Structures are given as C-alpha cells and as structure tokens.
Amino acid sequence: MLTSAMPLAQRAAEALTAVTVPVPEPAPAFWALPDLSFWWAPREGDEVAGIGIAAEVRGRGADRFAEVRRRGAELLARVNVIDPPEAPPLLPRLYGGFAFAPGAADAEPWTEFGDAWFVLPRALLRRQEGRTWLTLIGRAPASGHAERACERLLAEAGAAARLPAIRAVHQLAPAEWRARVDEVRALIAARECEKIVVARRTEVELAAPLDPAALLARLDGRHRHCFRFAFRRGAALFAGASPERLVALAGHRVETEAMAGSIAPSGGARALLESRKDRGEQAVVTRAIERALAPLCSSLELAPSPEVRALRHVMHLCTPVRGRLDRRRHLLEVAAALHPTPAVGGEPTGCALEWIAAREAPRGWYAGAVGWFDREGDGELAVALRSGLVAGERAWVWAGAGIVAESDPDAEYAETGDKQRAFLDALGGAR
Secondary structure (H helix, E strand, C coil), rough: CCCCCCCHHHHCCCCCCEEEECCCCCCCHHHHHEEEEEEEECCCCCCCCEEEECCEECHHHHHHHHHHHHHHHHHHCCCCEECCCCCCCCCEEEEEECCCEEECCCCCCCCCCCCCCECCCEEEEEEEEEEEEEEECCCCCCHHHHHHHHHHHHHHCCCCCCCEEEEECCCHHHHHHHHHHHHHHHHHHCCCEEEEEEEEEEEEECCCCCHHHHHHHHHHHHHHHEEEEEEEEEEEEEEEEECCCCEECCEEEEEEEEEEECCCCHHCCCHHHHHHHHHHHHHHHHHHHHHHHHHHEEEEEEECCCCCECCCCCEEEEEEEEECCCCCCCHHHHHHHHCCCCCCCEEEEHHHHHHHHHCCCCCCCCCCEEEEEECCCCCEEECCCCCEECCCCCCEEEEECCCCCCHHHHHHHHHHHHHHHHHHHHHCCCC
16 A cells, blocks of 8 residues: 555655656546545546545644645645656645634544645546556655556556445434524524525435445546545545535636525526526625625626526536636635635625534535645635545435525425435435
8 A cells, every 4th residue: 555654744844756657548447546545526627536645734723724825835845746758747736625614523523634634645646638647755756666656556446346225314304404494584584694504414324334436436427517526534535526616726817606596407497597586695605706806806707697507416506707816826815715605604604604603513524625736826626515424334414505585494405405415326325
C-alpha cells in the first residue's frame, strides 16, 4: 500500500517531491483504488484520485478558511515537481472540504472530519489530455519508485463488490418535519427571517460493511452531470454527487451559480419556471450571491433569468454567475464570502444558522464545501449536496428544502425524499 507513517508535523516541515509516470492503459477505475483518501470527478475537467496521505492541513472555528489557506500555501510551496517531458504540467493541489458550520462535525459520526481538512496524497492518479498519469509524492521519490508504485497500483486495484442488502431505513417522522416547517413559516410571518433551509437526516442499516468502490461506481455511473466526490477519514467515507458549484476561480475569473427552487422531473420544467414560490426562493439566493461577490469584483454578470437544471431525480432553477475579481484573490477568500449561501442556510444567514444549530442533528460536511485549490490560489469547490456518510454497516443521508412563506410541509418532505434518492439508490435502494 502507498501509505506513510511519518508524523504530521514532520511531514509538513520537510520538502516534498512529486514525480510523475504514465499509467498503461487500460487504467484502473479511480474509485476502486486501494487506500483511497479522496476521489474528485467534476462536471467538467480532470478526474483525480488520491492514495494515502503525504501531508494534510486542518482548520478550526470561524477562521477555518483563512487557516487552511495559510497552512495550505506553506505546504504547497514546499512541493518540488519533476515532470517527464511528455506529461502535462502538474501544479500541486490540496483536496478536501469544510463542514457546514464550525462545530458541525464535532459529534459522531463526523469526528474524524472536523471543521476543515485538506490532503496532499501520497500518490495522485489523474486523467489529463487523454492519458492517465500517476504522481508519487514524498521526501525523495525517484522515477523508478513511481514506476514500481504504478505496477503495484495496477495489481491492487479491484472491481466493485456487490452492495450489501439494506436491513432498515429510519426516516424523520413526517409529523416532526411538519412541525419544523411550521415553526420556520411562523418566523417568516413575524419578519424574523425570509428563508431557512430545513434538512432531514435518514439513517440506513446495512447487512454488512459496504465496499466503497461499489457505492462510488454507482454514483459515478448515474450522475455524470454532477460533481462526484468521496473523502475518507479513518473508517468513515463521505461521498456524493452534487449538482451545485460553490465557486470556481482561475486567475481573475470567478464563477458560481444560484441554485434553488426544485420540482420532481414529472412536474415539468415549465411548471418550475412558472412557480411563484420557487422563483421567489431562487431570487433570494441570487441576490445574496450578488451582494457577497460585488465588493470583490470589478465586473459581475448574472443571467437575466434562471434556467432549469434537470437531474436524475429532481429539477432545479439555476442562475449562472460570472465575474472578474478586482485583484488576485485566493479561492478560499471568495468561498468564505459566499458560504453558506441561502441555498443551504437561509436569509438572513445569522438567523438561519442559529435555527439550524438548535433544531437539526449536526450536518457535518453535508451542505459544506468540497473540492481543491492549488498554490496559485485557483481551484474549485462544490456544495456538498446529494451526499451521505458511510461507516461500517451504517450510513447517514441528508437532504434539505428551502422553506419560504408559501412552502407546503408535505410537498417539501416529498422534495427532500427525491433529493435523498441520489444517495439511497447508490447504496442499493433501487436494484
């Protein structure tokens, strides 16, 4: 296995070298790699997977974005890249994510993940320019070491095993859900808030421990138009297929999207576009994103009207947002200004976060952000939606709905069920 037992403090203090070799075709499925630390397959761009851990950075509390940015820059500055002439250039990146809110991952089953965690893998597999490449990262790896590691990788990568049977599914009672929605609507009627995203958690009992490759294979095959991702900490795996980008940054160019308002595919795109309730909910998110980005940008362009984003189990209203930053900024600086948008929190943010913390089970990384950044400060983060956590023979699945004045509790309950199907079906809920 491509693991490292070097203590974290020592790993972070020493220079690291990245050596790349080509991988013979056919390359293994990325989600089937042994000792997988992360898997990232964006809507557009290169699929990557990390094996083991060469170094990692953490952040905690209200300053977690800034802390990870600072520590990540220090770590990435110590990586020396050795690319073969035929390989596409490698700019070292850290992959990981953030909890929904500080402290949201302090309780089980989230304790291994924490407020923020990003990793530099011991080995990185990437598809780029039509070929697959393996990069070995360590104190002094040589090309020969990387080639032998590639041989072991090809030998150890396995196929997805059969998913275990689901023994039981424990849902939040509809009556309790209705009470929560009615409470939020009362707050809205009293003008204490405009919107709160209420989430519910479903717990699944499996007949046997789950092979992560089986889960990830189904997420990958069924949700190609989403950000597919997985992050492993100890025995726990957080994975999902999110339709929503939080932010992408390349130089001065920044992109995000306002996604809110949902309907089952059977309801039709026209009904969604003509829904006063859904258009209003989506407008709240659009205004908040514009308000957050405007101070950071010299120009900002929002689509004049939302489009419909059609997914396997649900349709969403979405407004693309593009801008040019007023100066060079780091991805995490922009992310800190945006997160949490009213698409996952509410409006105003403070009121929504206070209500969520008091009423819901800890969200952990659900509705947080996952993705990557490089040493130039560029990168991409997705909102960690349509996701769940698996540990041993148990899994936890989340989904939320934006509650506004016109929300119907039963319709919102059904909507969260549609959203949870993305992960539940990947667990084997639909054979």
